[in-house]
Amino acid sequence: MRLRHKPWASEELAKRPNLVIQQPEQHKGNWNNCFCTAQPLYVEVGTGKGKFLTGMAKQFPSINFIGVERYESVLLTAMERVEAEKLPNVKLLHKDVAQLLEVFAENEVDRFFINFTDPWPKKKHAKRRLTNERFLTIYKQLLKQDGEIHFKTDNQGLFEYSLHSMSTFGMAFKNVSLNLHQSGMEENVMTEYEEKFSAKGMPIYRLEATFRP
Numbered sequence: 434m435r436l437r438h439k440p441w442a443s444e445e446l447a448k449r450p451n452l453v454i455q456q457p458e459q460h461k462g463n464w465n466n467c468f469c470t471a472q473p474l475y476v477e478v479g480t481g482k483g484k485f486l487t488g489m490a491k492q493f494p495s496i497n498f499i500g501v502e503r504y505e506s507v508l509l510t511a512m513e514r515v516e517a518e519k520l521p522n523v524k525l526l527h528k529d530v531a532q533l534l535e536v537f538a539e540n541e542v543d544r545f546f547i548n549f550t551d552p553w554p555k556k557k558h559a560k561r562r563l564t565n566e567r568f569l570t571i572y573k574q575l576l577k578q579d580g581e582i583h584f585k586t587d588n589q590g591l592f593e594y595s596l597h598s599m600s601t602f603g604m605a606f607k608n609v610s611l612n613l614h615q616s617g618m619e620e621n622v623m624t625e626y627e628e629k630f631s632a633k634g635m636p637i638y639r640l641e642a643t644f645r646p
């Protein structure tokens with residue numbers, strides 16, 4: 434992702450504390466209190482500019498959504514998008530996914546979405562992939578008993594790596610697709626990157642996975 438440095442981003446994000454949660458650690462175990470309604474909690478890691486999050490929150494008002502993103506300049510666009518739609522069921526966190534154990538309690542999350550995460554193709558960078566065992570350990574602790582991970586990517590290498598990484602971790606799969614847009618799946622909300630890659634004719638890979646089959 435090409436990042437445009439926005440030195441004012443931090444200040445802008447801090448002006449919307451009801452949307453961009455400033456000290457998320459304080460809400461650990463009580464995220465439902467941050468929303469108008471107590472309902473299932475879905476978290477998108479590496480949310481980017483928030484297109485998927487916003488689309489999902491509109492489509493599923495009876496779910497609470499949190500988007501996690503480590504770059505403020507990107508999160509700012511997500512914030513503007515969510516604000517424009519006036520969505521009561523979305524919050525944003527400026528955090529690295531590696532820090533999520535500080536922010537959520539065990540069994541607090543119903544679903545994680547990992548969309549078009551950076552593939553980090555070099556072997557020496559494998560630990561940075563959001564489907565590496567380092568991150569799976571975190572998701573496992575935070576997910577409820579029947580919680581799921583939904584993963585989409587355009588990158589065949591990352592998809593194969595993730596299937597291997599998740600199955601080595603003992604996870605079970607369902608609804609695996611090697612060409613999502615030809616699979617007839619309804620209700621697919623496209624992400625920013627998904628739109629870009631599918632417009633170029635690239636197949637989109639997708640899977641759903643659980644830790645406790």
Ligand SMILES: C[S@@+](CC[C@H](N)C(=O)[O-])C[C@H]1O[C@@H](n2cnc3c(N)ncnc32)[C@H](O)[C@@H]1O
Pocket residue numbers: 434478479480481482501502503504507528529530531548549550551563624625626627
């Ligand atoms: C390639 S973009 C995809 C954005 C969006 N999910 C989409 O599909 O359009 C990946 C995003 O994940 C974020 N990201 C990658 N690793 C992260 C991490 N460890 N913690 C938080 N965000 C991360 C990046 O900053 C970037 O915004």
